[in-house]
Amino acid sequence: MESIVAKSLELQRQAHHLLFLEDDAPMYSDVFTRQNGAVLSLSNELYSLWRAAGSITPEEEADVCLSLLMGYNATIYDDGDKQARIQEVLDRCWHVLERLPSSLLKVRLLTYCYAEVYDDGLAEEAHAIMDGWRKDSLAPEEREMIELLRGIEENPYPWVEVEE
Structure with missing residues (x-):
């Protein structure tokens, strides 16, 4: 199962880079296009591996689901079945989330699921877990998730209707 875990982590890394443009440097359109294609290709590859995978732990499956949601969210391309794949991942997330400890x-995973469906229960559960974190010693990843969830909640585009 190492290949699915390795691909999952690589997809998270590449998708994170596209979603947050970490170096804060301008990105040329050809580089952006190439990276989008690479992330979509890796997402589809991981999706196929995941579908063919036998038994994996809830944590491994959560990592794969998270990677796929991040990868498909980060890409501008759609081979025609991207939304169906996202829905299948979300359907699996509902089962996986029940088996995960607070972490x-x-x-x-709750945050990226919330970003897809805007179900307030998902955000509330994420907040309940985050409320248990020590605010004076947050890890960078914890701080990032607090900011990301807040940003999604404050800017729920494309689900908000703009009044004219």
Whole structure:
């Protein structure tokens, strides 16, 4: 199962880079296009591996689901079945989330699921876990998730209707 775990972590890394443009440097359109294609390709590859995978732990499956949600969210391309794949991942997330202990991984998965469906229960559960974190010693990943969830809640585009 190492290949699915390794691909999952690589997809998270690449998708994170596209979603947050970490170096804060301008990105040329050809580089952006190439990276989007690479992330979509890796997402589809991981999706196929995941579908063919036998038994994996809830944590491994949560990592794969998180990676796929991040990867598909980060890409501008759609081969025609991207939304169906996202829905299948979300359907699996509902089962996986029940089996995960309160952890950063669970908060990350809850947050990315919330970003897809805007179900307030998901955000509330993520907040309940984050409320248990020590605010004076947050890890960078914890701080990032607090900011990400807040940003999604404050800016729920594309689900908000703009009044004219």
